[in-house]
Amino acid sequence: MTSREVARLSGSGTCIPMLRLLTGAYPAREVEWRYLPGLHSGGGVQGVASGDLEVGAVSRELTDDELALGLDYTALADDGLVIAVHPSVMLHELTTQQVKDIYAGAYANWSELGGPDLPITILDRNEDESAKIIMRTFVLGSDLAISSKAVSLYYEPDMIQGVSSTAGAIGYFSLGYSISTDVPVTHVALDGVEPSVENILSGAYRVVRPLGVVTSPDASDDVKAFLAWSTSDEAREMLRANGYSPVR
Amino acid sequence: MPTATRPYGDHEMKPSSLSRHLHSQIVLPLLVVLLVVGTVATVVAVSIIGRVINDWVDETSRSTSAAVIAQIKERGTDAVRGARFAAENAVLEQASIDRDISTVSGQLVLLNQSLKADNLMLLDEDGRVVASTGTLQVMPGDQPLGASDRTYLALLMSHPILARIGSGYTASALEPVKGPEGLTYTLVLSEIIDDDYLATLSEDSDAALTLYDSAGRLVASAVPSTLSDALAVAISARPDAITSALADADSGEPAPHVLDADGEEYRTIAEKVVFGNDPTGSTVYLVTTVGTGVTGRARSTTTNLIVMWSVVAIAVLFGLGWWVARSISMPLSALSEKAARVAQGDYSAKVDIVGSNEVSELAENFNRMTDSLQERSESLTKKVLELATLYEMSRSLGATLDLDTLLDSVLDSALRIFDVEIGYVTMLDRDTGTLEVRAWKGTDLSRADDSTVRNSMSEWVVREGRPLIFNPQTNAEDDSAPTRGDGFSGALAALCVPLPSSEGTIGAITVGSRDADQRFSSDDVRLLATIANHVTIAVGNISLFSSVQEAYLATVRALAAAVDAKDPYTRGHSDGVAAYAMRIGEALAFSPEQMIALEMAAYLHDIGKIGISEDILLKPGKLTDAEMSQMRHHPLIGANILKPVAFPWPIAPIVRHHHEHYDGAGYPAGLKTEEIPILARVLTVADSFEAMVADRPYRRGRSQQEAMLELRRCSGTQFDPRIVDAFIDVLESSEHDMGPRSEEDDEIGPDEAQAVYIAVGDGMFSCFRRLGGPRLANNLERAVNERLRDESIPLSFQAGRLIQLVESFGDDEVTTHLARALSIMGECMETASGAGLADHFLGEALEALPERMRSHAERLGFTPPA
Incomplete structure (x- = not known):
């Protein structure tokens, strides 16, 4: 238990309900997901860049400045x-x-x-x-x-x-x-x-936000495994049932 | 003793009843007190616990109720504060003044973003909704407030109310806001009071909370999951308890009521909730219901515990009391029982109580006391036994005049007192100075001679005049050489005390035992010395008595000699009568005193003849009547002579009546049969028999057979037949015993020889006197006595009789002396009258002897002249 890795999550409030769905359904229990107060998308990116977060939720396209930080972006769904x-x-x-x-x-x-x-x-x-x-x-x-x-x-x-x-x-x-x-x-x-x-x-309804997360390039295996699972068919089906449109 | 114990029989029952009594006296009241105290304590404790628990339950309800009310009020205050905050919003106020509804509505949404009220709305001056946001879902244009509440809007003051607004019952804060055209609008911030609201308030309590509005309608209800669903059902069914509680709350005196739901008991209390600054006085009632289930279980558990512990405490205390009572009463009853036994004389009673407390100390002292009592009782018993034995002994000492009998009985008593088996008495022979064993018990000392007696303890004791104790030494191992305490008697332990008299020690008494464990003490010495003193006194008495008796007899013999001197014809008569009388007396088993009296009377019976003239007495031939009548006076004269003399036994009557006849024909009084004293009747028989068989100078005596025939003939007339029978039996048996033996026996006994010598001497002398006359006879006597003196023969002729001067000679010596004396007399007679006459005298003397004696005389060398 004490050896469980703690993964801190925060960022866009729009993303949080979806992330909760994913972390809640994630079958592996090695990681303890700890949600911090909402920081909007920019805060999430800055948090990961500064190392205060493991996962930063983003509900918009990254800006040029944000892209320059060199973080990994994983698209999860369109909302x-x-x-x-x-x-x-x-x-x-x-x-x-x-x-x-x-x-x-x-x-x-x-x-x-x-x-x-x-x-x-x-x-x-x-x-x-x-x-x-x-x-x-x-x-x-x-x-x-x-x-x-x-x-x-x-x-x-x-x-x-x-x-x-x-x-x-x-x-x-x-x-x-x-x-x-x-x-x-x-x-x-x-x-x-x-x-x-x-x-x-x-594509008929176009008013859509891309929901994704940024992570550090040297994120832990557990986090990477979670992200891999989150883009799996199983996770996608679960998101789809909950009103989200998983990325293809 | 057995009868003595009977009155104490009741005491035997006492110990047990006493123990029961004392035991129950302690235990029963203890039990009663324990039961009463235990019951009362239990009841009180249980009722107190019950009340405390009810109070606690009610207190819980009240405090919960108070806490909830406080929260409600606080939230009301918060609502007022929130409403005021919203009303102060400038954009909202401006929009209100402009009646810009969209802006108002947006502002309300914005404000509520921070206020988080359930509903926030703006009412116009009529109480109609201008704009609203929140869960009450009121639409613009609605009039959500009641008429009375609306009237208070005109007061233009901020205040909280409790009211139903739209779809829910709320605690709302009303705040005036400026409206268009100088009107005043009202901002209403509402908090819905529903089940969730109550649940939030009662989060931490176990109480079920219910709110009712002023009309008594159920507003909200929160039943914690810890309480049963049945309660929720019961509460929604509006039971009487809640109705009553509400009534109580309305009257301002809330009191707990008991609510029963599905078998469980609850206590419910209602309180009125009114906001302090609410001018409308809107009211809600908070009903708090607390289950007594848990407390009830606690109560019953506590009650059970109290009861159980009460029972345990009572049992333990009772057991303790029972044990204490028992440990007191048991030793007491044991002591009492033993004391009863002691009272009955059983001093061996011992109380066996272990431990070291006052009771065991008492028991110890009791045992010591009984030991001491037993010791004293035993010593007392011993002393009493000693005293009794001493008393008995001293009585027997006075009762006997026979030394051997006396010593025997003394030894008996002494052995009994000391509880030993060996005893003997030694006495100093006064003449020889040697110590002789006079009596013995438990050991045979009949063969003790001088030398062995010299080795006895008593020899030392008599010599030293001091008592001597010998107790065997206690070294039991040394069995090889057992030390003999008194080798003489064989006693291992012995005690010897002297018999002291005024003339020094006369002997010693010794007691002893073969039991090596026997020990004599100084007490024993004192006791035996006491016995010795008694013995000494008794011995003194006996010797004194015997000397007195001897003095009597000497006197009597002198008197008899005087009579004989007076009547030479009847010489030796008194002796003969005495001898026969004694034989009759023995046959009739007279007492020693009677025998003595009889003997004396026999010697003296003819003493009256002193007063009869010699002419009559000595007259040959028949007496005249006058002479005879004078002769018949001799019994009276004799009695008169003897009367002044104090004999131990009356002799005078015997003498007086010795001539009475059994048929009354005798003299002097003519008494008959039993009137005649028995001793006188015996004397009559003996006198007559002697007179018949004795040889007299003038005639020869008849044979015994003839005399016996004569006695028989006169039996019943002159003589008492019984006495005659007894006498004849005696005579016949003695003749039977002695007759044949004298024929066959070659040896002539010394007695017989002496009798023959004396008789021959007497006969010769009386013959000589008859022929030679008194003067010659006296000369002869003198001459013979001189010769006897010269030859230092201890004999002497006195009045014609040979008298033995010294008595302590052996029979053979006496016979020799007598034979010598007779030959001397013969020689003197020959000197005085010639040998022929001397032979004649011998011949006559032999002639006068009875046949048996005559044959003896011949064998002794007396030959009659041819």
């Missing part, structure tokens, strides 16, 4: 970013333009979009968050001015909590997270495409 509304909104489909307009503050009430008479509550993330980056990349566009009424939330759970508990709220978050925790929200089809694993795998 769809789902746009969701409070069930009271009762809309199941929005166009990219509609979403852009909502976030731009063009609408004040869902009735203006054919929904019930409910004021729209816009929930947003900070610009440096991976989710917001992906959102701007695929939906909002890089130069869209976000309405002043929108509220930026720091953590994805807060976003999910806000959307699910506030009548008339709209937000976006991890499809895998949403599916695996069964959040009571309405996933909105974007431009007619349902945010599903099949659509993601087929």
Whole structure:
């Protein structure tokens, strides 16, 4: 027991639920997985580089500076970013333009979009968050001015909590997270495409975040074995069942 | 002694009853006290434990309840603080004033990101929802608050309330916020009070918590997994206990109630929860239910333990008490029993108690006491035995005048007192100075002679006049040369004390034993000396008595001689009568005293003849009537003479009546049969017989056969037939014994020879006197006496009789002397009257002898003249 290796994990909060799934299902017991508080993707990379972490979770493409660090990147899955509304909104489909307009503050009430008479509550993330980056990349566009009424939330759970508990709220978050925790929200089809694993795998749903981990090139065998297992068919099938889209 | 023990029979029962008594006196009260104390203590302890446990359970409920209420209130306060924090948000306030609902809603979401409230919403002045975020799922436009709560919104103050909002019951904090157009909106921060909420509060307690709203509706319930599901069911069924508890809580005096769920007992208590700064007074009731299952088990376990230990303690204490009582009462009863035995005289009773405490010390002292008692009792018994024996001995000492009898009985007593088997008495012969063994027991000393006696202890004792103890030495190994304490008697241990008298030691008494373990002590010396003193006194008495007796007899003989001198015809008559009387007396088994009296009376019976004139006495031929009547006075005269003399036995009556006849025809009183003293009747027979058989100067005596015939003839008339029969038996047996032997025996016994010499001498002398007259006879007597003196023969003629001057001569010597005396007399007669007359005198003397004596005389050399 005392000889068990301790592997410290942290980084992107988006990745953590998936990593938990993987470490929980990993059959080998030689490693004790220790999750440290969330540090976002950049923190995870810096942690591995400084040797404070064995595994750093990353939910975006590595930057040039990060690539320069010489760390190993292992892609695990693609996570769809789902746009969701409070069930009271009762809309199941929005166009990219509609979403852009909502976030731009063009609408004040869902009735203006054919929904019930409910004021729209816009929930947003900070610009440096991976989710917001992906959102701007695929939906909002890089130069869209976000309405002043929108509220930026720091953590994805807060976003999910806000959307699910506030009548008339709209937000976006991890499809895998949403599916695996069964959040009571309405996933909105974007431009007619349902945010599903099949659509993601087929490439039809493009709002996707790459989920992966960085490790030190001289990581322990145990960590390397875990990473090898995580890309195995068994692990992939397990991720797929939980709303993630494992890499091919 | 056996009868003496009977009254103590009851005592034998006492020890056991005593022991039972004492034992039960200790044990029974102890048992009762133990049972009472044990029972009371157990009951008290159990009830106290029960109360303590109930109190503890109730206290647990109360403290749990208080802790939970405190948490509820604290969370209420937190909610108020959170609401105030949210209300102070400038963006929210501005959005509220602008009634920018989207912004308000977004701000609420943002605020709640840090507040983590279950619900956060903004109400307008009518209590309608402007915007809301959280799990209450209220929609904009709803009026979630009750009417009364809404009225308090107008107060524009922040306050907490307990109210049902939307889908849940909440603890909510209300905070006024500026609204558009000067209106005041209200920010509501709610915390849902549900089962999870309660479960969080009661995390660490074992109590089941239930909350009811002011209307008594169940709000939330948390039953810890440690309590049974049945309780949850029971609580949801709203039992009476909870209703009662709620009622109590409402009245402000919460009291525990017993709740029964599926056989398990619970105690439940309800308390009212009101926020301190809530103007609406909204209320919730917290019901805390604590199971007594665990405590009940603890209670029953404790009760069982208490009862068990009480029983064990009672048993142990009782056992201890029983043991203590027994260890006290047993020795006591043993002591008591032994004491009873001691009281009965059994001093061998010993108490056997081991240990070293007061009781064993008592037992030891008791044993010492019984030992001492036994010792004293034994010594006392010994002393009593000694005293009794001494007393008996001294009585027997006074009772006998016979020395040998006396010594025998003394030895008997001494042996009994000392419990030994050997004893003998030696006495100093006063004349020869030699020591003789006079009596012995347990050893045969009949052959002891002078030299062996000289080797005995008594020789030394008599010489030194001091007692002597010989105890054998204790070296038992040296068996080869056993030291003889008294070689003379064969005793190994011996004690000898002198017999002291005023004239010095007269002998010694010795006791001894062949038992080598026998030891004599100085006490024994003293005791034997006492016996010796008694013996000495008795010996003195005996010698004194015998000397007195001898003096009597001498006197009597003198008197008899005087009578004989008066009547020469009846010379020797008294002696003969005495001899016959003694034989009759022996035959009739008279006592020694009677014999002595009879002997004296026989000698003196004719003493009255002193007063009869010699003319009558000596008158030959028949007496006249007058002479005869005078003659008949002689018994009276004799009695009168003897009357003044004090004989040990009355003699005068015998003399007075010796001429009485059995049929009353005698004289002087004419008494008959038993009226005549027995000794007088004996004397009559002896007197008559002697008169018949004796030779008289004037006639020859009749033969014994004739005399016996005559006695028979007069038996019943003159004589007492019994006496005649006895006498004739005596005479016949003696004739039978002696007759044949005298015929065949060549030897003439010294007695017979002496009798022959005396009779011949007497006969010759009386013949000489008859012819020569008194003067010549006296001359002859003088001449003969001179010759006898010259030849220093210890004999003397006195009144015609040969008297032996010194008695201590052997028979042969006496015979020689007598023979010599007779020849001297013969020679003197020849000198005085010539040889012819002397022969004549011899012839007459022989003629007068009875036939038997005459033949003896011839064989002794007296030949009658041809």
